[in-house]
Amino acid sequence: MKQTRNVFFTATSLGLLFCLARPAAATQAHGAPEGLFVHQLSHLFFIFAMAILIYWLRSRKLVRETGWRNIQYAALFFILWSLDAFLVHLLDEQFLLVQVTRIGPWQIKLDTPAGMGWLGGLYYLLKLDHLLCVPGLIFLYMGLRRLSPPETETEVPGKKTP
Amino acid sequence: MTVFASPIRLVDMAGSLVMIVFSLLCIRQALGLGRRHPDNIVWTYLLWLSVCLGIFALSRSGGHILKQFFLMADQGQMWQALQPYSGSLNTLLLTVAAAVTLFFNRSWQIYQQIITDKQALQTAHAKVLDLNETLEKRVQERTDALLQHEKQMAHADRLASIGQLSAGIAHEINNPLGIIQGYTQLLLRSEPADTQRHEDLSTILKHAKNCKSIVEDLLNFARRSKPSAAVVDIHEVIEDALIFLEHRAKTPEVEIHKQFQSDIPSLQIDEKKIKQVLINLVMNAKHAVGEKGQIAIRTEYHPDVHQVLIRVKDSGYGIEPKDLKRIFDPFFTTKATGEGTGLGLAVSYGIIKSHGGDIEVDSTPGSGTEFRVILPVNGFT
Numbered sequence: 001m002k003q004t005r006n007v008f009f010t011a012t013s014l015g016l017l018f019c020l021a022r023p024a025a026a027t028q029a030h031g032a033p034e035g036l037f038v039h040q041l042s043h044l045f046f047i048f049a050m051a052i053l054i055y056w057l058r059s060r061k062l063v064r065e066t067g068w069r070n071i072q073y074a075a076l077f078f079i080l081w082s083l084d085a086f087l088v089h090l091l092d093e094q095f096l097l098v099q100v101t102r103i104g105p106w107q108i109k110l111d112t113p114a115g116m117g118w119l120g121g122l123y124y125l126l127k128l129d130h131l132l133c134v135p136g137l138i139f140l141y142m143g144l145r146r147l148s149p150p151e152t153e154t155e156v157p158g159k160k161t162p
Numbered sequence: 163m164t165v166f167a168s169p170i171r172l173v174d175m176a177g178s179l180v181m182i183v184f185s186l187l188c189i190r191q192a193l194g195l196g197r198r199h200p201d202n203i204v205w206t207y208l209l210w211l212s213v214c215l216g217i218f219a220l221s222r223s224g225g226h227i228l229k230q231f232f233l234m235a236d237q238g239q240m241w242q243a244l245q246p247y248s249g250s251l252n253t254l255l256l257t258v259a260a261a262v263t264l265f266f267n268r269s270w271q272i273y274q275q276i277i278t279d280k281q282a283l284q285t286a287h288a289k290v291l292d293l294n295e296t297l298e299k300r301v302q303e304r305t306d307a308l309l310q311h312e313k314q315m316a317h318a319d320r321l322a323s324i325g326q327l328s329a330g331i332a333h334e335i336n337n338p339l340g341i342i343q344g345y346t347q348l349l350l351r352s353e354p355a356d357t358q359r360h361e362d363l364s365t366i367l368k369h370a371k372n373c374k375s376i377v378e379d380l381l382n383f384a385r386r387s388k389p390s391a392a393v394v395d396i397h398e399v400i401e402d403a404l405i406f407l408e409h410r411a412k413t414p415e416v417e418i419h420k421q422f423q424s425d426i427p428s429l430q431i432d433e434k435k436i437k438q439v440l441i442n443l444v445m446n447a448k449h450a451v452g453e454k455g456q457i458a459i460r461t462e463y464h465p466d467v468h469q470v471l472i473r474v475k476d477s478g479y480g481i482e483p484k485d486l487k488r489i490f491d492p493f494f495t496t497k498a499t500g501e502g503t504g505l506g507l508a509v510s511y512g513i514i515k516s517h518g519g520d521i522e523v524d525s526t527p528g529s530g531t532e533f534r535v536i537l538p539v540n541g542f543t
Contacts, residue, residue, distance in 0.1 A: 046259060056270075078215075105234065107167055108164070133177070134180050134184070138184055141184050144192060145191060148191065
């Protein structure tokens with residue numbers, strides 16, 4: 001009896017929903033800033049993941065091994081680089097606080113809001129982001145090399161229980 | 163503010179080139195690891211991370227280099243056409259690298275658990291295999307031990323029965339023998355020394371004494387005579403027995419090796435009777451080695467069971483298995499007629515048992531015999 005009532009109620013609800021609904025677009029449109037937002041979110045997500053990796057490597061004492069320690073340094077440099085890139089995108093694309101104009105082949109003009117000239121200097125430094133991501137990648141390579149067992153060895157990396 | 167673009171461009175171009183080189187190196191390294199350890203989650207993670215970051219570095223750095231070329235060539239619109247693709251790919255790769263990292267953290271724990279379980283399984287499997295292989299052997303060993311124990315029990319029962327019988331007979335014979343010995347001595351007193359009658363009486367007395375000696379041995383075997391306890395050093399008892407034998411049976415070609423443990427406590431024993439046991443054992447050993455050979459006498463103290471062990475080992479031929487189970491029986495001997503009464507080991511058995519100890523034998527034909535006398539440290543009651 002109760003089951004019959006439930007079936008009747010559900011069928012009525014669905015019928016009303018289909019009959020009374022207005023026409024709607026099947027897919028959502030994606031405007032211009034969405035790509036920038038997604039890119040910024042990917043930077044934040046990457047920072048979060050790298051921070052978790054560092055925490056995890058340290059909490060399991062894996063950083064006692066040189067290889068993992070190098071990978072920890074790589075993660076740290078990637079965090080700094082991702083933060084740097086995030087800020088650059090924030091300043092020149094998202095909030096438009098810094099406007100870059102090419103004056104000639106070797107000079108650029110940095111326009112900042114009144115009273116915020118220091119943003120130009122900060123932006124200039126932040127644009128040198130390779131100074132952070134290159135060491136990160138070098139450390140990653142060093143870590144991989146260090147963790148690689150010799151050809152003859154069949155040792156399992158991280159076999160020590162963290 | 164107007165600034166020089168050179169440092170930015172220089173760092174951008176040089177950094178991009180270095181990024182491309184190292185990203186390729188990372189991918190190569192990680193691919194090599196992945197190939198060698200395809201089942202290892204750690205290498206799988208590092209492979210994914212390296213590939214993501216490597217492609218990201220290639221895409222980003224390649225993009226940066228192209229951008230600089232397009233800008234230098236005044237072709238900014240070309241870069242603007244390419245930029246969304248490069249940016250989208252960078253976004254995707256950053257997201258994948260981050261997701262893989264978070265996934266790896268969880269996978270690591272599961273992987274470690276799998277490794278631990280695998281090792282436990284391998285250990286258990288090895289144990290099961292070992293048990294399977296040795297089960298039959300173990301059952302056989304237990305069965306043999308049980309049979310041996312049963313044989314020992316049956317032997318002890320048989321000896322106890324013989325002991326009771328011997329004690330009864332010896333007790334009944336002892337009195338008439340005493341009377342025969344007494345009356346013979348009385349008759350001898352009143353008989354001149356050089357007569358045939360005196361000689362006959364002397365023969366009767368000699369054989370009566372022999373019979374009395376055998377009866378005493380039987381009583382010793384039957385443990386009817388209680389040992390008199392005194393605290394003595396067992397090594398002194400052994401030395402006395404050896405000195406006695408040295409005087410009695412000189413065998414220069416037989417070497418006697420003594421190996422005495424230094425910290426053996428004094429024992430509460432009947433010195434005379436234990437000496438008799440040791441003389442019996444060493445005499446048997448000498449008889450076994452013949453003219454030339456070795457006899458080893460070792461003493462050991464086992465504080466855990468409060469026992470002293472005396473080992474008498476000879477380099478003789480050994481005892482045949484069929485004889486081994488009968489050697490403690492009274493009147494059993496492998497010696498020629500007239501060489502032994504067959505009471506030596508039976509008497510020794512009785513004496514040691516009356517001390518609350520035990521006597522054991524190990525012998526294999528061709529490799530000698532070892533007798534072990536076990537005596538309790540705390541004495542006997």
